[in-house]
Amino acid sequence: MRELTAEVVVAGAGPTGLMLANELALAGVDVLVLERMHERTGLSKALNLQPRTAEVLDLRGLLPRARDRSFATVADGHFAVIPVPYTGWDTRHPYQLGIPQAEVEAALEERLAEQGVKVRRGYELANFSQDADSVTITAGDLRVRAAYLVGCDGGRSRVRKALGMAFEGIEGQGHGVAADVLFKATPPGAPTQWRSMTDMVTSGSPGKFIGVIPLAEPNLYRISFGDRLNRPANLRAEVTDEEVRRAVAERFGPEAEIAEIRWASRFSDDSRLAESYRVGRVILAGDAAHTHFPAGGQGLNLGIQDAMNLGWKLAAELRNRAPAGLLDTYESERRTVAQQVLNNIAAQNALIPTTPNQLALRALFRDLAELPEVQHHLSGMVSGLNIRYATEESPLPAGTRLPDIPTAEGPASTLFHKGNWVLLTKTPTPKPHTEVVVAEVPQLPWPGIEKVLVRPDGYIANTTGSTNGWLT
Numbered sequence: 001m002r003e004l005t006a007e008v009v010v011a012g013a014g015p016t017g018l019m020l021a022n023e024l025a026l027a028g029v030d031v032l033v034l035e036r037m038h039e040r041t042g043l044s045k046a047l048n049l050q051p052r053t054a055e056v057l058d059l060r061g062l063l064p065r066a067r068d069r070s071f072a073t074v075a076d077g078h079f080a081v082i083p084v085p086y087t088g089w090d091t092r093h094p095y096q097l098g099i100p101q102a103e104v105e106a107a108l109e110e111r112l113a114e115q116g117v118k119v120r121r122g123y124e125l126a127n128f129s130q131d132a133d134s135v136t137i138t139a140g141d142l143r144v145r146a147a148y149l150v151g152c153d154g155g156r157s158r159v160r161k162a163l164g165m166a167f168e169g170i171e172g173q174g175h176g177v178a179a180d181v182l183f184k185a186t187p188p189g190a191p192t193q194w195r196s197m198t199d200m201v202t203s204g205s206p207g208k209f210i211g212v213i214p215l216a217e218p219n220l221y222r223i224s225f226g227d228r229l230n231r232p233a234n235l236r237a238e239v240t241d242e243e244v245r246r247a248v249a250e251r252f253g254p255e256a257e258i259a260e261i262r263w264a265s266r267f268s269d270d271s272r273l274a275e276s277y278r279v280g281r282v283i284l285a286g287d288a289a290h291t292h293f294p295a296g297g298q299g300l301n302l303g304i305q306d307a308m309n310l311g312w313k314l315a316a317e318l319r320n321r322a323p324a325g326l327l328d329t330y331e332s333e334r335r336t337v338a339q340q341v342l343n344n345i346a347a348q349n350a351l352i353p354t355t356p357n358q359l360a361l362r363a364l365f366r367d368l369a370e371l372p373e374v375q376h377h378l379s380g381m382v383s384g385l386n387i388r389y390a391t392e393e394s395p396l397p398a399g400t401r402l403p404d405i406p407t408a409e410g411p412a413s414t415l416f417h418k419g420n421w422v423l424l425t426k427t428p429t430p431k432p433h434t435e436v437v438v439a440e441v442p443q444l445p446w447p448g449i450e451k452v453l454v455r456p457d458g459y460i461a462n463t464t465g466s467t468n469g470w471l472t
């Protein structure tokens, strides 16, 4: 056994683990990332970054590299495959960025390497034990002693299971298949570019769906199909070529010729949420903490934002800068958001009609979704733009995201690149704490508000500018 030490061990180098490791490294934390796979597969489940995730990456200067690796800019999101534009949201990024999950991971891993952290591949976390001061993790021939372990090891998380953590939720009835299919020529009627969610998903019969998204390579498509009412006896059974061919023929007719099925995977419509996100020195994030049907394209986005919420709090805890209870707000804030996502997924599921009554309800809902206020509400939900962390007592805009307003130093987003706090003020104000960057602004978008103290993750802490309760 080789003995190592680290301040934090991150188990899993998916999008959540890589984002978290980046955040910790940025704060100067000694982080060690264990990944069971010897190399990245290059395959992608997720294909999008939501507007709030684009903003979050922008706060760290990471958005340009994601954009360089993207293949589409999509003007809207969707709710139960009803397109919803980002109406009324004050954001510089009112779009989904079409980018394969593998490219998000590659961009994050590249940035992590630039920060001097190399993912230790081929190391599968086997088990761990913790006491009051540390957690000891074994993986392959490594034994690592750390202050914290974060399980970012996906939906079947070994960390979560070893904690004995309840992972309850809604057991779905159906299933889906995602397949990357190369056609010999553009299938009849298929879009050649992904620009909108309109007509991306169709339904031939009640409960069934087929979605088509053109990918970066000519004639390469993500085909997603399934049945919301039925599932195979074995949800882990390999997807057969025949299943994919049948779905393709159903959507495009017999003349769509397949050149190659690159990858196919089955997924369930179960929704589950960990009962707690933390036991002592062991914390859960991303799919390890929550899984759901990929409606609306939210899972990867949720994981990256979990990491953004946790990183600065854990770093503050390790540097003795965190007031009592700050780390606990990771669970109270992010588990609430995950529960909201699970609720919106359940609502989307209910809007996929299987009876005439539900068909009528969906038609009515579709009409309502034309109203600007409804579009604003729905797109805020699936994009993450509507997240508010504050308690009900805190006056707005506390708890909401800071829009990217201009400051004397440039766009507000550029002030967060080092993972620091920011005080935006209309009048000269002394620095309230060494961790805080102070910038003057000509205007703030809230009447009567003179200053806002903004957390490293871009959420407004308060309108007094006081760091009490946030930083020691």
Ligand SMILES: Cc1cc2nc3c(=O)[nH]c(=O)nc-3n(C[C@H](O)[C@H](O)[C@H](O)COP(=O)(O)OP(=O)(O)OC[C@H]3O[C@@H](n4cnc5c(N)ncnc54)[C@H](O)[C@@H]3O)c2cc1C
Binding pocket: 011, 012, 013, 014, 015, 016, 017, 034, 035, 036, 037, 045, 046, 047, 048, 101, 123, 124, 125, 126, 152, 153, 154, 155, 157, 158, 177, 178, 267, 285, 286, 287, 288, 294, 296, 297, 298, 299, 300, 301, 302, 303
């Ligand atoms: C078909 C499908 C389509 C989807 N589409 C979208 C979409 O469009 N948009 C969206 O936002 N989300 C989508 N999702 C969800 C998204 O893929 C997940 O939410 C995302 O992968 C979660 O990231 P993660 O880092 O938390 O976990 P994962 O991506 O699962 O990463 C976990 C990592 O941990 C590693 N690991 C596991 N066990 C161990 C261990 N014991 N030791 C060390 N390493 C370990 C794994 O190898 C893996 O690299 C989709 C999901 C599916 C199934």
